[in-house]
Amino acid sequence: MIRMRIMTGAYLFYDNKLLMLKRSKERELAPDLWTGIGGHVEANEHYIPEESCLREIFEETGIRRNDIEQFKLRYILMRRSKDEIRQHYIYFGNATKMNFINSDEGALHWIDLSKVLNLEMPLTVNHMLKHFLNNPNQESVFIGSVNQSNMEWSCLAE
Numbered sequence: 001m002i003r004m005r006i007m008t009g010a011y012l013f014y015d016n017k018l019l020m021l022k023r024s025k026e027r028e029l030a031p032d033l034w035t036g037i038g039g040h041v042e043a044n045e046h047y048i049p050e051e052s053c054l055r056e057i058f059e060e061t062g063i064r065r066n067d068i069e070q071f072k073l074r075y076i077l078m079r080r081s082k083d084e085i086r087q088h089y090i091y092f093g094n095a096t097k098m099n100f101i102n103s104d105e106g107a108l109h110w111i112d113l114s115k116v117l118n119l120e121m122p123l124t125v126n127h128m129l130k131h132f133l134n135n136p137n138q139e140s141v142f143i144g145s146v147n148q149s150n151m152e153w154s155c156l157a158e
Contacts, residue, residue: 009090018116019061077144
C-alpha cells in the first residue's frame with residue numbers, strides 16, 4: 001500500500017540572507033541536514049496548505065504572518081520514498097525582522113545567499129533552491145518531481 005505524506009515548507013529572506021534550519025540529529029526526516037521551516041499538514045489544513053505553513057513558521061520560529069511580506073506558494077515538490085509519496089508545498093516570503101526563537105526541530109541560522117548551496121541538504125531542497133536562485137524573477141508555481149537523482153520541472157498554469 002502506498003501512503004501519502006503532505007507537508008509544507010517555508011523559505012524566508014531578509015536582505016541577502018535566507019533563514020535555514022539545521023535539523024536536529026534526532027529528527028526522523030532529514031536528520032542533521034539543512035532545510036527550510038515546515039512540517040506536516042494537519043487534517044483540518046488540507047484545503048489551505050498556506051495555513052499549515054504559517055502555523056509551522058510560528059511554531060518553529062515565533063515569526064507571525066504580519067512579519068512576512070510577499071508570502072507566496074512557489075513550488076510543489078513530489079517524491080516517492082519506498083511505500084510513500086511525499087507532496088511538499090513550498091512558500092517563499094520576505095521577513096520584516098531577523099529575530100526568531102529556536103524550537104526542538106533544530107537550530108535556525110540566517111545564511112548568506114552566496115553560501116546556501118554549499119550546505120548539506122536533502123536532494124529535493126538543493127534542486128529547488130538552485131532552480132529558485134537561477135530564476136529569481138519567476139512568479140509561477142513550479143512542480144518538481146525527482147527522477148533518479150535529477151529534478152524535472154514543470155510550470156503550473158493558471
